[in-house]
Amino acid sequence: MIQSSAMPRFFSSMSISGRVGVTLVIFWVLIALFGPSISPHDGSQVVSQDVFLGSSLAFPLGTDYLGRDVLSRILYGTRYTVGLALTAAVLASSLGIALGLFSTVNGPHVDAFISRIIDALISIPSKMLALVIVAAFGSSIALLITIASLSYMPGAFRIARSLAVNLQTLEYVQVARVRGEGRFYIAWREILPNMIHPMLADFGLRFVFIVLLLSGLSFLGLGVQPPNADLGSLVRENISGLGQGAIAVIAPSFAIATLTVGVNILIDSLPRLGLRSGGKG
């Protein structure tokens, strides 16, 4: 009951751009969940003799370089883009938070040690790290998730650590320590619940950057490998149609953009939570 009445109020209290953001995000989540079941054709099925067709009633977004239905390919591909990025973002954020809490409650030596390692990781631009790892190991789904979470964990660590350090000096945490609570109880029950809101906003930003990183890699042909295809791969495989102005090139890149822009303006319109991380690092 409370849930169902709280959502509309949350929605109506937002700015117009915030509402657009929420709508876009919900739309893409639904597509990722149900895309293949509402898709008019199978994603990998060749349905037309003509390649790079324009928009028509039969093929709303035209056909691709092999004559497959672009709409169906997007409906299938969204699952990879959203699923991979979501997994990697959850891993990056939870690892970052766990390490941040761990280094905060375990004293200055542990903290200094972990922070130095993170400093080295953060000074490699994420695309460079990704290219180096793909060069060494080849590309696979598991590796892509590892790359993305490894590149974006350090940022989450830094924010989690600075929040946790501030919370640790507050009186209620001191009281818990005097009461004789253990370090992990303090981290889990006292500090974590109070930093979860800013970390959620940060999680959204990490998701956006990971979507951009992974679709960039797929665009270079180094990400999701055929026959699987995420939205970035769709742009790559149809890039030869650019000269004819084919929708097959524009539609997938536009799909990525509406997803990432939606998340970004949604986070921007959230009430200010004392957290703004504007970087792509």
Next chain:
Amino acid sequence: MNATAAKLILNRIGIGLLTLLMVSLVVFAITGLLPGDAAQSSLGQSATPEAVAALRAKMGLDVPGYMRYFNWLGGMLTGNFGYSMVNNLSVNELLASRLPMSLMLAGVTALVSVPIALTLGIVSAMKRGSLIDRGLNLVTLSLVAVPEFLVATIAVLIFAVQLRWLSALSFASDISTIGQFLKAYALPVMTLCCVIVAQMARMTRAAVVDELNSSYVEMAILKGATPTRVVLRHALPNAIGPIANAVALSLSYLLGGVVIVETIFNYPGVASLMVDGVSNRDMPLVQACAMIFCAGYLALVLFADLAAILSNPRLRQ
């Protein structure tokens, strides 16, 4: 500049060099140590032990890992990046033609994007909360989240396919007139600028707004100074440090963006060389390119730090 500032700056440069060393260790560990025996994998399972041993000696794999690291590091410090495995050229030769092209692209992008971004940032800071400010906020917020290849494909569709003003590929290798220069650089630079201008304008706005909220600005307004004068004469000189910081950090996003842009426009720079290296799994080439990009990135971050230190009036007498 006094002793404290000099010490801080030397300290920052020291930390920067140390970080670069750590980065080289990470890059070498990933590419040189973890993947296993490169000689065995390039010859396949059926190769004779003698052939594998010979290739191993030729590639320098017959010495322990830490020695290989020091050889590699020493080679780079003396300007020798090793041999490319795929095209049997020295990496130096490959880089020699590509590096100036990438620097040119980065330089032109910086020249175009910095003035635009600063103007947009300062204007939206002056008109905080106005329709212009909110509109710019929405536009820049969207642009930082848009993939580079969407900007690139839309630019190609408009300027190359519809209007037919420019070519979809960049022919930057043979330029003799200004017209050819514009044709080669317009699309790549435009694409790179979109993302960087958005990022830089947002950070500039934040820096100027920070200054405008301080009490000396309120004093200047109460004194009766015009808004333009308040911003240009009072707030801006104090915001130079944070703005230089913002410019350097935004330019470091060039390093990521250039990978996509050089590939899509077929621009002969270091980033497209690196992507080729990754596709061919040409390790010496990938290592060299990665180190060049990481060094560039660290240099920009260092510059951002130095700008913050030097602009602090307490350290500058």
